[in-house]
Amino acid sequence: MNIEVENLCKKFEDFSLEDISIKVPKGKIVGLIGENGAGKTTLIKCILDVMHKDSGKVLLFDKDYKGKLKEDIGCVFDDSFMNQTFNVKDIDLIMRNIYKNWSSKKFFKFMKDYDIPLKKEIKKLSTGMLKKLEIAVALSHNPKVLILDEPTSGLDPIIRSEILDMFQNFVENKENSVLLSTHITSDLEHIADDVIFISKGKIIFDKPLKDIKEQYTVIELTHDEFAKFDKKAIIKYKKNRLDYQVLIAKKDKNKYTKYIKNITTLDDIMLLYIKGEDV
Secondary structure: OOEEEEEEEEEOOOOEEEEEEEEEOOOOEEEEEOOOOOOHHHHHHHHOOOOOOOEEEEEEOOEEOOOOOHHHEEEEOOOOOOOOOOOHHHHHHHHHOOOOOOOHHHHHHHHHHOOOOOOOOHHHOOHHHHHHHHHHHHHOOOOOEEEEEOOOOOOOHHHHHHHHHHHHHHOOOOOOEEEEEOOOHHHHHHHOOEEEEEEOOEEEEEEEHHHHHHHEEEEEEOHHHHHHOOHHHEEEEEEOOOOEEEEEEHHHHHHHHHHOOOOOOHHHHHHHHHHOEOO
C-alpha cells in the first residue's frame, strides 16, 4: 500500500477531522472530493506531516513518514511555491541540489513536450504553463506517489486534459499512485479508480468509482410525485421551486426509470449528500 491512514484525528476550535481511515493502493488514482472546508487540505497536510495530527497513524510505503521520504513523494498545491523571478533553468539547477533522484533529462523533456519556455520568468508564464511546470517538477525526481491539492483549478479544459494524461501515464507502471484532491469532479469521472468523499471532517464514502456509478442514481420528481413516492427508497432529497431531486440506490433504478432525466454525476451525488435532507 503506498498510502495508508488509520483513525486519524485533528481537532481545531471550530472543526475536526474525525477517525479518518483511507488507503491509496499501488497503481491507482484516488480522488478526494468534498465541499470547501470539508477537511481535504487538512488531511493532505497531516499525511505529509506538515501539520501535526492529534491521533492516528499515517504510513507511506508501509513506513512511518516523519519527513524522511521526500524523494518518493511529489506534491502540487493550489498556490505556486516557486520564486516568481526564476526561470525553468533556475528551477532545474535548484532541484538538482535538493533531490538525489532528480532527472534533468526528464524535466527538460516535459518542458519541450508542453512548450514551456526555458528563459521566461515564472511570473510571465500563463496559469496553465505554470501548473504544468509545477507538475513536471513533482514528476522529475521520480517519486512513487503524487499528492495533489486542486492541481487543475482555474485551467481550461484542454490544459486540464493534458494534465490528467500526465497522471494516467504516471500510474501505468502499476507501482505509482496518485491522491488527487479536487472540486472538479468531472476530472475524476475520466481517470479515478477510487473516490473518497469527505464532508465536515468525516468520510461519507470511500469506494471504487465504478461502484459509485452502479450504486447511486439521482431522479427528479414533481411535488405530487414526491408526495406519493416510497420514502424508504430515498437516501437524500433536495426540494427545489419546481421539483425534487432525489438520491436513490441504483438497485431501485428499474422501478423508477421514468423519473431519471440525466446521467448521474459525482457532482449530483455530492450535492445531495451535502445539501440534501433525510426523509
